[in-house]
Amino acid sequence: MPSTRTVTLAVDALGGDNAPAAVLDGVAQALDADPQLSVLLVGPAEVVEPFAAGRDRCEPVITTEAIAMGEHPAAAVRSKKDSSIVVACRQVKQGRADGAFSAGNTGAMMAASLLVVGRIRGVARPAIASVFPSAGKPVVVLDIGANADCKAENLVQFGHMGAAYARAVLDVAEPRVGLLNIGEEPTKGSALALEAHELMRQHVPGFAGNVEGRDITTGTVDVIVTDGFTGNVVLKVVEGVSSTLLGELRKAMTSSALNKMAAAVLKPSLSRMKEKLDPESYGSAPLLGIDGLCLIGHGSSSARAITSALSTGARAVREDIVGTIAAAIAADTAHASG
């Protein structure tokens, strides 16, 4: 049973294409929905003070700098110590918040997570995880872009981290973990996949063997592990194919007056379908392996996506995602060296 302990999240008020409006709306809805959630709202005084004034469980944290979408991530994080992203992460490092969220510059949020909050002991490479909707149950896929080049040992750790996240936010007691590959047989695949398969078989509880690209949207496993290059390509292919198909569907449905009438009849069912397959349901992607919950939102996040991100984040904190990952990594390091 998830506890309902108080959770504090630091939120970058300036993050995302629709900031600050979407962020503020998202925070307001998340606070309404979860009476045990507190928010440290990080940003310029004129944005965060009026919003926090007279509102319960929302404290303004005033910053004077901002990192723009196009800035070089590590350089910006190093030079702008009073930017909303860096200050949000600092709240986590100083123990004032359990987690930080930004829908701003993804690279800067990653860099700040690494440089300001730091890694969990024993984690070689933190990875970005994303929950993909599917026809069946949703699937945690990682790494979707933090590490373009990976070693087999990194993929083993991604397996531990992804399983911990699936347990925390998808209600799966014993997650099945698959390795993304180009054939089901253990003898198939790239040199990296072959080596990772063997190591994961030895080290990752619940390892279910190789899965293929098709399994991303069928929900045959709970977690799919891959390197950050393949994972990022997959993420964008899924987004691209979905948007192409839905776009063509929209064209077909509006191509005549009669079609429009028929489409109106179908609208409620189609909306439910889109809802089910909507990647915004979980609203953000955690950088797992960091010693605090660091959540990266999509630049185009809507208020709804931000509400989902904060509520999924609160849930992950209550399930002690960081402690669970730390324990799994520590146990496996012991196993590997012992």
Next chain:
Amino acid sequence: MPSTRTVTLAVDALGGDNAPAAVLDGVAQALDADPQLSVLLVGPAEVVEPFAAGRDRCEPVITTEAIAMGEHPAAAVRSKKDSSIVVACRQVKQGRADGAFSAGNTGAMMAASLLVVGRIRGVARPAIASVFPSAGKPVVVLDIGANADCKAENLVQFGHMGAAYARAVLDVAEPRVGLLNIGEEPTKGSALALEAHELMRQHVPGFAGNVEGRDITTGTVDVIVTDGFTGNVVLKVVEGVSSTLLGELRKAMTSSALNKMAAAVLKPSLSRMKEKLDPESYGSAPLLGIDGLCLIGHGSSSARAITSALSTGARAVREDIVGTIAAAIAADTAHASG
């Protein structure tokens, strides 16, 4: 202008889940559609003789062995010298056919292409190309699975081969060639992608820089180059997402009597949409870089897919795909060493 010279294709009558019925139907339709096409139909006497009897431009080639779907490709090709796949490829080697087609064991067709027909001089690694439908114009993607591990030099050759194929079958005079990567900037990506970007910029005419997973279905370039691991994952993600979305759409449209009526109104428009996005339009994937046209069909190929495969194949032969690739590879080798 494509010539209409006579083209002879050797067809494995036993290849695919629906063989021989789908193969025979597909061949019959292809022969009807193209009066300059001849087929050498390769298979057991009881299948190929009755079909060829009294039919113009179809000659039976009798074989006594077959390679099953699950057999080890290279071993099967080496031991079963009289199998329909090996004999079909031998027709190409001996100059009796311009190309060979099989929807059977993919690995065996690849192995037979390599071992029996052989590579074009200078080609290090042949690659499987596939034409992906998109919202705009179709896109040639390669490698979709022949080489799980690639070097940057291989990707350069894939660029030449993919451009030649796009010119031959997609009617694009000067194909734009993209490198699949995880960011548009030349400084983004894996070590392989970084190195390939630089080499392709120097060696591949029409190189348009990096593209992302989203571009697979938007048609921003004509050719997308990637390693066979990523390409195979992408192929299966596209298939998986499409089938999940269309499946959910079908469910939504049949969830009530009223919905079914509305769906009936939309049916013609939706059929046109599915037609446009149907991966069967080109019906097969050539193994480019082989010294003859070797076409690999999907195991589940329908008669229609086989007809498309043969007609696309005939077109590629008339456009001299093999000669064009040979010339591009020879020119680039000269450039690289000179």
